[in-house]
Amino acid sequence: MRGLLYMILSLLCLCGVQACISDDFTTSSAVRLGFSRDTVAFDTVFTDLGTPTARLKVFNREKKSVNISSIRFADEDTPFTLNVDGVSGRDFHDVEIRGGDSIFIFIECFLPETQASKPYRVEDKLQFVTNGTTQSVVVEAYGQNVTRLRNAEVTSDMTLTADRPYVIFDSLTVRKGATLRIEPGARLLFHDKGALVVEGTLEAIGEPGRLIELRGDRLDNVLPDVGYDILSGQWRGVRIAADSYDNRMEYCDMRSTSFGLRCDSTPDQERTKLTLVNSWLHNSEGCALKTDYAKVRAYGCVFSEAGEAVVSITGGDAEFSQCTVSNYYLFALGAPLLKLGHAVPPAGATPSGDERPLLRGHFDNGILYGMSASIVPGDLRDSGFFVRYTMLKEDGKDDDNFLHCLWGEDPEFETVREDYYFNYHLKEGSPAIGAGNPALVPPESEVDIDGVPRENPPALGAYSAP
Secondary structure, X not given: OHHXXXXXXXXXXXXXXXXXXXXXXXXXXXXXXEEOOOEEEEEEEEOOOOXXXXXXXXXXXXXXXXXXXXXXXXXXXXXXXXXXXXXXXXXXXXXXXXXXXXXXXXXXXXXXXXXXXXXXXXXXXXXXXXXXXXXXXXXXXXXXXOEEEEEEEEOOOEEEOOOOOEEEEEEEEEOOOOXXXXXXXXXXXXXXXXXXXXXXXXXXXXEOOEOEEEEEOOOOXXXXXXXXXXXXOOEEEEEEOOOOOOEEEEXXXXXXXXXXXXXXXXOOOOOEEEEEEOOEEEEXXXXXXXXXXXXEEEEOOEEEEEOOOOEEEEOOEEEEEOOEEOOOOOOOOOOOOEEEEOOOOOOOOOOOOOOOOOOEEEEEOOEEOOOOOOEEOOOOOOOEEEEEOOEEOOOOOOOOOEEOOEEOOOOOEOOEHHHOEOXXXXXXXXXXXXXXXXXXXXXXXXXXXXXXXXXXXXOOOOOOOO
Protein backbone atom coordinates (compact mmCIF):
# COMPACT_ATOMS: atom_id res chain seq x y z
CA MET A 1 0.00 0.00 0.00
CA ARG A 2 2.85 2.34 0.88
CA GLY A 3 4.55 1.56 -2.50
CA LEU A 4 1.31 2.33 -4.35
CA LEU A 5 1.05 5.66 -2.53
CA TYR A 6 4.61 6.59 -3.47
CA MET A 7 3.88 5.74 -7.11
CA ILE A 8 0.77 7.94 -7.19
CA LEU A 9 2.62 10.83 -5.55
CA SER A 10 5.50 10.47 -8.05
CA LEU A 11 3.11 10.55 -11.00
CA LEU A 12 1.36 13.63 -9.60
CA CYS A 13 4.70 15.40 -9.14
CA LEU A 14 5.81 14.46 -12.66
CA CYS A 15 2.58 15.77 -14.13
CA GLY A 16 3.01 18.93 -12.13
CA VAL A 17 6.56 19.40 -13.42
CA GLN A 18 5.42 18.83 -17.00
CA ALA A 19 2.59 21.29 -16.50
CA CYS A 20 5.07 23.84 -15.23
CA ILE A 21 7.33 23.25 -18.23
CA SER A 22 4.56 23.52 -20.82
CA ASP A 23 3.06 26.57 -19.15
CA ASP A 24 6.33 28.41 -18.51
CA PHE A 25 6.38 30.63 -21.61
CA THR A 26 8.04 33.97 -21.98
CA THR A 27 5.75 36.81 -23.05
CA SER A 28 8.47 39.40 -23.56
CA SER A 29 8.38 41.30 -26.87
CA ALA A 30 12.18 41.51 -26.66
CA VAL A 31 12.58 37.77 -27.37
CA ARG A 32 14.39 37.01 -30.61
CA LEU A 33 14.54 33.68 -32.38
CA GLY A 34 17.82 32.46 -33.84
CA PHE A 35 18.19 31.09 -37.37
CA SER A 36 20.79 28.84 -38.97
CA ARG A 37 21.01 31.33 -41.86
CA ASP A 38 19.49 34.65 -42.74
CA THR A 39 18.89 33.76 -46.41
CA VAL A 40 17.71 30.45 -47.83
CA ALA A 41 18.98 30.46 -51.40
CA PHE A 42 18.08 27.75 -53.89
CA ASP A 43 20.37 27.06 -56.80
CA THR A 44 18.92 27.47 -60.27
CA VAL A 45 15.42 25.95 -60.34
CA PHE A 46 14.07 24.38 -63.50
CA THR A 47 10.53 25.56 -64.17
CA ASP A 48 7.74 22.98 -63.96
CA LEU A 49 9.97 20.81 -61.79
CA GLY A 50 10.23 20.67 -58.01
CA THR A 51 13.43 21.46 -56.17
CA PRO A 52 15.52 19.60 -53.62
CA THR A 53 14.50 20.49 -50.07
CA ALA A 54 16.28 23.33 -48.28
CA ARG A 55 16.54 23.25 -44.49
CA LEU A 56 16.28 26.07 -41.97
CA LYS A 57 16.84 25.56 -38.25
CA VAL A 58 15.07 27.86 -35.78
CA PHE A 59 16.53 28.24 -32.28
CA ASN A 60 15.03 29.36 -28.99
CA ARG A 61 18.02 30.48 -26.94
CA GLU A 62 15.86 31.60 -23.99
CA LYS A 63 15.51 29.53 -20.81
CA LYS A 64 11.73 29.63 -21.08
CA SER A 65 9.60 28.26 -23.90
CA VAL A 66 8.40 30.53 -26.69
CA ASN A 67 5.19 30.41 -28.64
CA ILE A 68 5.49 31.44 -32.31
CA SER A 69 2.03 32.70 -33.05
CA SER A 70 2.54 32.70 -36.85
CA ILE A 71 4.92 31.23 -39.45
CA ARG A 72 4.07 32.11 -43.03
CA PHE A 73 5.37 33.72 -46.21
CA ALA A 74 4.66 37.39 -46.81
CA ASP A 75 3.29 36.72 -50.31
CA GLU A 76 0.06 34.74 -50.37
CA ASP A 77 0.88 33.54 -53.91
CA THR A 78 4.39 32.48 -53.01
CA PRO A 79 6.06 29.70 -55.08
CA PHE A 80 7.60 28.31 -51.87
CA THR A 81 6.06 25.65 -49.65
CA LEU A 82 6.74 24.78 -45.99
CA ASN A 83 7.09 21.79 -43.75
CA VAL A 84 7.38 22.65 -40.05
CA ASP A 85 8.57 19.82 -37.83
CA GLY A 86 7.13 17.20 -40.17
CA VAL A 87 3.83 18.93 -41.00
CA SER A 88 3.25 20.41 -44.46
CA GLY A 89 1.28 23.59 -45.00
CA ARG A 90 1.38 27.25 -45.94
CA ASP A 91 0.41 28.94 -42.66
CA PHE A 92 1.30 27.74 -39.14
CA HIS A 93 0.09 29.01 -35.75
CA ASP A 94 1.12 28.50 -32.13
CA VAL A 95 4.33 26.63 -32.80
CA GLU A 96 6.10 25.99 -29.50
CA ILE A 97 9.86 25.73 -28.93
CA ARG A 98 11.03 24.84 -25.44
CA GLY A 99 13.85 26.72 -23.80
CA GLY A 100 17.24 25.94 -25.35
CA ASP A 101 15.60 23.83 -28.05
CA SER A 102 15.08 24.18 -31.80
CA ILE A 103 12.87 23.06 -34.69
CA PHE A 104 13.49 22.33 -38.34
CA ILE A 105 11.69 24.01 -41.22
CA PHE A 106 11.92 22.50 -44.70
CA ILE A 107 11.31 24.61 -47.78
CA GLU A 108 10.66 23.64 -51.39
CA CYS A 109 10.03 25.67 -54.53
CA PHE A 110 7.99 25.14 -57.68
CA LEU A 111 8.12 27.70 -60.50
CA PRO A 112 5.78 27.62 -63.51
CA GLU A 113 7.22 27.96 -66.99
CA THR A 114 7.49 31.46 -68.48
CA GLN A 115 8.70 32.89 -71.78
CA ALA A 116 12.01 34.09 -70.35
CA SER A 117 15.25 32.65 -71.74
CA LYS A 118 17.62 33.86 -69.04
CA PRO A 119 17.31 32.93 -65.35
CA TYR A 120 14.95 35.15 -63.38
CA ARG A 121 14.93 35.79 -59.63
CA VAL A 122 12.02 35.17 -57.27
CA GLU A 123 12.07 36.17 -53.60
CA ASP A 124 9.82 36.05 -50.58
CA LYS A 125 10.16 36.56 -46.85
CA LEU A 126 9.40 33.83 -44.36
CA GLN A 127 7.92 35.67 -41.39
CA PHE A 128 7.93 34.57 -37.73
CA VAL A 129 5.72 36.44 -35.21
CA THR A 130 6.64 35.92 -31.55
CA ASN A 131 4.99 37.97 -28.79
CA GLY A 132 4.03 40.62 -31.35
CA THR A 133 7.56 40.87 -32.82
CA THR A 134 8.11 39.92 -36.46
CA GLN A 135 11.36 38.45 -37.75
CA SER A 136 12.03 37.51 -41.36
CA VAL A 137 14.26 35.15 -43.31
CA VAL A 138 14.77 35.83 -47.03
CA VAL A 139 14.05 32.91 -49.37
CA GLU A 140 15.19 33.24 -52.98
CA ALA A 141 15.57 31.17 -56.13
CA TYR A 142 16.48 31.66 -59.77
CA GLY A 143 14.04 30.15 -62.20
CA GLN A 144 15.30 28.74 -65.48
CA ASN A 145 13.07 27.70 -68.36
CA VAL A 146 14.45 24.67 -70.18
CA THR A 147 13.75 22.60 -73.26
CA ARG A 148 13.17 18.96 -72.36
CA LEU A 149 14.23 16.19 -74.73
CA ARG A 150 13.05 12.67 -74.00
CA ASN A 151 14.62 9.78 -75.89
CA ALA A 152 15.05 12.16 -78.84
CA GLU A 153 16.38 11.16 -82.27
CA VAL A 154 18.02 13.53 -84.75
CA THR A 155 17.12 12.19 -88.16
CA SER A 156 17.87 15.35 -90.16
CA ASP A 157 20.19 18.30 -89.54
CA MET A 158 19.39 20.00 -86.24
CA THR A 159 20.83 22.95 -84.28
CA LEU A 160 20.80 23.40 -80.50
CA THR A 161 21.04 27.06 -79.47
CA ALA A 162 22.03 28.96 -76.34
CA ASP A 163 18.54 30.40 -75.81
CA ARG A 164 17.56 27.84 -73.17
CA PRO A 165 19.33 24.91 -71.53
CA TYR A 166 18.35 21.47 -72.78
CA VAL A 167 17.53 18.81 -70.20
CA ILE A 168 18.05 15.43 -71.84
CA PHE A 169 16.30 12.35 -70.48
CA ASP A 170 17.29 8.88 -71.68
CA SER A 171 19.40 9.44 -74.83
CA LEU A 172 19.82 11.97 -77.58
CA THR A 173 20.77 9.99 -80.70
CA VAL A 174 22.11 11.51 -83.92
CA ARG A 175 21.18 9.05 -86.65
CA LYS A 176 23.41 8.25 -89.62
CA GLY A 177 23.24 10.94 -92.32
CA ALA A 178 22.20 13.67 -89.86
CA THR A 179 24.32 16.43 -88.32
CA LEU A 180 23.78 17.88 -84.85
CA ARG A 181 25.17 21.40 -84.54
CA ILE A 182 25.56 23.00 -81.11
CA GLU A 183 26.03 26.76 -80.91
CA PRO A 184 28.39 28.68 -78.57
CA GLY A 185 27.09 28.97 -75.02
CA ALA A 186 24.58 26.12 -75.35
CA ARG A 187 24.01 23.98 -72.25
CA LEU A 188 23.13 20.29 -72.45
CA LEU A 189 22.13 18.97 -69.02
CA PHE A 190 21.74 15.20 -68.93
CA HIS A 191 19.46 13.42 -66.49
CA ASP A 192 20.58 10.26 -64.71
CA LYS A 193 21.60 7.57 -67.29
CA GLY A 194 21.27 10.09 -70.15
CA ALA A 195 23.73 9.96 -73.06
CA LEU A 196 24.58 11.51 -76.42
CA VAL A 197 25.02 8.85 -79.12
CA VAL A 198 26.46 9.99 -82.45
CA GLU A 199 25.90 7.75 -85.46
CA GLY A 200 25.89 10.72 -87.86
CA THR A 201 28.00 13.83 -87.25
CA LEU A 202 28.48 16.14 -84.26
CA GLU A 203 29.60 19.76 -84.68
CA ALA A 204 29.78 21.34 -81.21
CA ILE A 205 31.58 24.63 -81.85
CA GLY A 206 31.86 27.02 -78.91
CA GLU A 207 34.13 30.01 -78.51
CA PRO A 208 36.22 31.69 -75.78
CA GLY A 209 33.95 32.86 -72.98
CA ARG A 210 31.01 30.91 -74.42
CA LEU A 211 31.87 27.29 -73.81
CA ILE A 212 29.39 24.57 -74.65
CA GLU A 213 28.45 22.70 -71.48
CA LEU A 214 27.70 18.99 -71.38
CA ARG A 215 27.04 17.96 -67.77
CA GLY A 216 24.54 16.40 -65.37
CA ASP A 217 21.30 18.16 -64.53
CA ARG A 218 21.96 18.45 -60.77
CA LEU A 219 22.62 22.16 -60.19
CA ASP A 220 22.54 22.10 -56.39
CA ASN A 221 25.45 21.48 -54.01
CA VAL A 222 26.75 18.18 -52.71
CA LEU A 223 28.52 20.07 -49.90
CA PRO A 224 28.26 23.72 -48.84
CA ASP A 225 29.89 25.72 -51.62
CA VAL A 226 30.74 22.52 -53.56
CA GLY A 227 28.59 21.80 -56.61
CA TYR A 228 27.43 18.41 -57.82
CA ASP A 229 29.41 18.82 -61.03
CA ILE A 230 32.58 17.64 -59.23
CA LEU A 231 30.97 14.19 -58.90
CA SER A 232 31.21 11.65 -61.70
CA GLY A 233 28.56 9.21 -62.88
CA GLN A 234 25.67 11.67 -63.17
CA TRP A 235 25.12 10.76 -66.82
CA ARG A 236 26.69 8.23 -69.15
CA GLY A 237 28.65 10.36 -71.61
CA VAL A 238 29.15 10.77 -75.37
CA ARG A 239 29.60 7.75 -77.63
CA ILE A 240 30.71 8.14 -81.24
CA ALA A 241 29.68 5.05 -83.20
CA ALA A 242 31.87 3.04 -85.57
CA ASP A 243 30.68 4.58 -88.85
CA SER A 244 30.64 8.18 -87.61
CA TYR A 245 33.35 10.53 -88.96
CA ASP A 246 34.34 14.21 -89.08
CA ASN A 247 33.07 14.97 -85.58
CA ARG A 248 34.33 18.20 -84.07
CA MET A 249 34.14 19.63 -80.55
CA GLU A 250 35.62 23.07 -79.86
CA TYR A 251 35.47 25.02 -76.60
CA CYS A 252 33.42 22.38 -74.82
CA ASP A 253 33.26 21.68 -71.08
CA MET A 254 32.17 18.06 -70.60
CA ARG A 255 32.01 16.62 -67.10
CA SER A 256 30.44 14.33 -64.48
CA THR A 257 30.08 11.27 -66.75
CA SER A 258 30.23 7.50 -66.34
CA PHE A 259 32.35 6.64 -69.38
CA GLY A 260 33.43 10.03 -70.75
CA LEU A 261 33.85 10.53 -74.49
CA ARG A 262 34.19 7.21 -76.29
CA CYS A 263 35.07 6.56 -79.93
CA ASP A 264 34.22 3.10 -81.21
CA SER A 265 36.62 1.23 -83.48
CA THR A 266 36.17 2.39 -87.06
CA PRO A 267 36.62 0.51 -90.35
CA ASP A 268 38.34 3.49 -92.03
CA GLN A 269 41.28 4.61 -89.91
CA GLU A 270 42.50 7.07 -92.54
CA ARG A 271 39.47 9.28 -92.10
CA THR A 272 39.35 11.62 -89.08
CA LYS A 273 36.81 10.45 -86.56
CA LEU A 274 37.12 13.18 -83.94
CA THR A 275 38.82 16.57 -83.55
CA LEU A 276 38.90 18.24 -80.13
CA VAL A 277 39.97 21.87 -79.78
CA ASN A 278 40.39 23.89 -76.56
CA SER A 279 38.04 21.72 -74.54
CA TRP A 280 37.99 20.30 -71.01
CA LEU A 281 36.86 16.71 -70.40
CA HIS A 282 36.78 15.84 -66.69
CA ASN A 283 35.13 14.03 -63.76
CA SER A 284 34.51 10.60 -65.27
CA GLU A 285 34.03 7.29 -63.49
CA GLY A 286 35.86 5.69 -66.41
CA CYS A 287 38.16 7.40 -68.90
CA ALA A 288 37.72 11.04 -69.82
CA LEU A 289 38.58 10.05 -73.43
CA LYS A 290 38.76 6.53 -74.82
CA THR A 291 39.33 5.73 -78.50
CA ASP A 292 39.80 2.40 -80.25
CA TYR A 293 41.41 2.11 -83.69
CA ALA A 294 40.38 5.56 -84.86
CA LYS A 295 41.99 8.74 -86.16
CA VAL A 296 41.71 11.42 -83.47
CA ARG A 297 43.17 14.90 -82.99
CA ALA A 298 43.29 16.96 -79.78
CA TYR A 299 44.59 20.54 -79.61
CA GLY A 300 44.82 22.69 -76.48
CA CYS A 301 42.65 20.37 -74.36
CA VAL A 302 42.57 19.42 -70.68
CA PHE A 303 41.73 15.84 -69.69
CA SER A 304 41.43 15.32 -65.95
CA GLU A 305 39.77 13.56 -63.00
CA ALA A 306 39.00 9.99 -64.01
CA GLY A 307 38.54 6.68 -62.21
CA GLU A 308 40.39 4.81 -64.95
CA ALA A 309 43.12 5.94 -67.35
CA VAL A 310 42.36 9.60 -68.03
CA VAL A 311 43.07 9.17 -71.75
CA SER A 312 43.10 5.69 -73.28
CA ILE A 313 44.16 5.30 -76.93
CA THR A 314 44.21 1.85 -78.53
CA GLY A 315 45.59 1.56 -82.05
CA GLY A 316 44.69 4.05 -84.76
CA ASP A 317 46.25 7.46 -85.38
CA ALA A 318 46.38 9.92 -82.47
CA GLU A 319 47.88 13.40 -82.36
CA PHE A 320 47.86 15.58 -79.24
CA SER A 321 49.30 19.09 -79.11
CA GLN A 322 49.32 21.57 -76.20
CA CYS A 323 47.28 19.23 -74.00
CA THR A 324 47.25 18.75 -70.24
CA VAL A 325 46.47 15.28 -68.87
CA SER A 326 46.23 15.15 -65.09
CA ASN A 327 44.37 13.37 -62.34
CA TYR A 328 43.46 14.55 -58.86
CA TYR A 329 40.23 12.53 -58.90
CA LEU A 330 38.68 12.08 -55.46
CA PHE A 331 38.43 8.30 -55.97
CA ALA A 332 41.48 7.74 -58.17
CA LEU A 333 42.47 4.06 -58.31
CA GLY A 334 45.99 4.46 -59.68
CA ALA A 335 45.33 4.03 -63.41
CA PRO A 336 47.82 5.88 -65.67
CA LEU A 337 47.19 9.32 -67.09
CA LEU A 338 47.84 8.24 -70.68
CA LYS A 339 47.34 4.60 -71.62
CA LEU A 340 48.51 3.50 -75.07
CA GLY A 341 47.17 0.18 -76.31
CA HIS A 342 48.47 -1.79 -79.31
CA ALA A 343 51.36 0.66 -79.55
CA VAL A 344 54.36 -1.65 -79.18
CA PRO A 345 54.87 -4.94 -81.09
CA PRO A 346 54.14 -7.83 -78.71
CA ALA A 347 57.29 -9.74 -77.85
CA GLY A 348 57.59 -13.06 -79.66
CA ALA A 349 54.22 -12.71 -81.43
CA THR A 350 53.79 -14.22 -84.87
CA PRO A 351 51.83 -12.01 -87.32
CA SER A 352 48.49 -13.57 -88.25
CA GLY A 353 48.10 -11.74 -91.54
CA ASP A 354 45.06 -9.73 -90.42
CA GLU A 355 46.64 -7.71 -87.62
CA ARG A 356 45.52 -4.10 -87.44
CA PRO A 357 48.42 -1.63 -87.59
CA LEU A 358 50.02 -0.40 -84.40
CA LEU A 359 49.17 2.98 -82.92
CA ARG A 360 50.96 5.87 -84.52
CA GLY A 361 51.04 9.54 -83.54
CA HIS A 362 52.56 11.96 -81.07
CA PHE A 363 52.03 13.95 -77.87
CA ASP A 364 53.65 17.39 -78.21
CA ASN A 365 54.17 20.44 -75.95
CA GLY A 366 52.10 18.75 -73.27
CA ILE A 367 51.92 17.98 -69.57
CA LEU A 368 51.42 14.50 -68.08
CA TYR A 369 51.29 15.05 -64.33
CA GLY A 370 49.07 13.78 -61.53
CA MET A 371 48.65 11.24 -58.76
CA SER A 372 49.51 8.18 -60.87
CA ALA A 373 51.91 7.00 -63.59
CA SER A 374 52.20 9.43 -66.47
CA ILE A 375 52.21 7.00 -69.39
CA VAL A 376 51.84 3.25 -69.98
CA PRO A 377 53.78 1.67 -71.56
CA GLY A 378 56.76 3.67 -70.39
CA ASP A 379 58.99 2.13 -73.03
CA LEU A 380 57.88 3.03 -76.57
CA ARG A 381 60.84 1.63 -78.44
CA ASP A 382 59.93 0.20 -81.87
CA SER A 383 56.59 2.05 -81.74
CA GLY A 384 55.29 4.76 -84.03
CA PHE A 385 54.24 7.01 -81.13
CA PHE A 386 56.44 9.90 -79.97
CA VAL A 387 56.36 12.13 -76.89
CA ARG A 388 58.05 15.47 -77.59
CA TYR A 389 58.63 18.56 -75.45
CA THR A 390 56.42 17.17 -72.68
CA MET A 391 56.64 17.41 -68.89
CA LEU A 392 56.37 14.11 -67.01
CA LYS A 393 56.22 13.50 -63.28
CA GLU A 394 58.70 10.60 -63.33
CA ASP A 395 62.44 10.85 -63.46
CA GLY A 396 63.73 9.54 -66.77
CA LYS A 397 65.72 10.37 -69.84
CA ASP A 398 65.10 10.93 -73.52
CA ASP A 399 65.41 8.21 -76.15
CA ASP A 400 64.23 7.70 -79.74
CA ASN A 401 60.55 8.10 -78.72
CA PHE A 402 60.82 10.57 -75.82
CA LEU A 403 62.36 13.72 -77.22
CA HIS A 404 63.29 16.95 -75.38
CA CYS A 405 61.11 16.05 -72.39
CA LEU A 406 61.15 17.62 -68.92
CA TRP A 407 61.53 14.77 -66.44
CA GLY A 408 60.61 14.87 -62.76
CA GLU A 409 59.25 18.44 -62.84
CA ASP A 410 56.12 19.82 -61.16
CA PRO A 411 54.04 22.09 -63.45
CA GLU A 412 52.62 23.88 -60.40
CA PHE A 413 48.95 23.88 -61.26
CA GLU A 414 46.50 26.14 -59.46
CA THR A 415 44.64 22.98 -58.37
CA VAL A 416 44.02 22.43 -54.63
CA ARG A 417 42.57 18.94 -54.32
CA GLU A 418 41.77 19.26 -50.61
CA ASP A 419 39.49 22.21 -51.37
CA TYR A 420 37.86 20.49 -54.36
CA TYR A 421 39.40 23.16 -56.55
CA PHE A 422 40.52 21.77 -59.91
CA ASN A 423 42.23 24.40 -62.03
CA TYR A 424 44.98 23.50 -64.50
CA HIS A 425 46.26 26.98 -65.20
CA LEU A 426 49.94 27.40 -64.37
CA LYS A 427 51.22 29.41 -61.44
CA GLU A 428 53.79 32.10 -62.01
CA GLY A 429 57.25 30.59 -62.07
CA SER A 430 56.08 27.20 -63.35
CA PRO A 431 58.89 25.33 -65.17
CA ALA A 432 56.35 24.61 -67.93
CA ILE A 433 56.36 28.28 -68.96
CA GLY A 434 58.35 28.87 -72.13
CA ALA A 435 59.38 25.19 -72.36
CA GLY A 436 57.50 24.34 -75.56
CA ASN A 437 58.62 24.26 -79.16
CA PRO A 438 56.82 26.90 -81.29
CA ALA A 439 57.33 24.75 -84.40
CA LEU A 440 55.00 22.14 -82.83
CA VAL A 441 52.09 24.55 -82.23
CA PRO A 442 49.38 23.85 -84.84
CA PRO A 443 47.04 26.63 -86.04
CA GLU A 444 44.23 25.24 -83.86
CA SER A 445 46.34 25.89 -80.74
CA GLU A 446 47.51 29.44 -81.40
CA VAL A 447 45.16 30.60 -78.61
CA ASP A 448 44.17 28.68 -75.48
CA ILE A 449 40.77 27.83 -73.97
CA ASP A 450 40.52 31.35 -72.53
CA GLY A 451 41.27 32.89 -75.93
CA VAL A 452 44.74 34.00 -74.77
CA PRO A 453 47.42 33.86 -77.52
CA ARG A 454 50.31 31.49 -76.94
CA GLU A 455 53.74 32.91 -76.22
CA ASN A 456 56.84 32.29 -78.27
CA PRO A 457 58.15 29.93 -77.03
CA PRO A 458 54.88 28.56 -75.67
CA ALA A 459 54.15 27.17 -72.23
CA LEU A 460 53.58 23.45 -72.07
CA GLY A 461 50.02 22.22 -71.65
CA ALA A 462 46.62 23.63 -72.46
CA TYR A 463 46.97 27.12 -70.97
CA SER A 464 49.15 30.05 -71.86
CA ALA A 465 51.44 31.50 -69.21
CA PRO A 466 49.74 33.58 -66.45
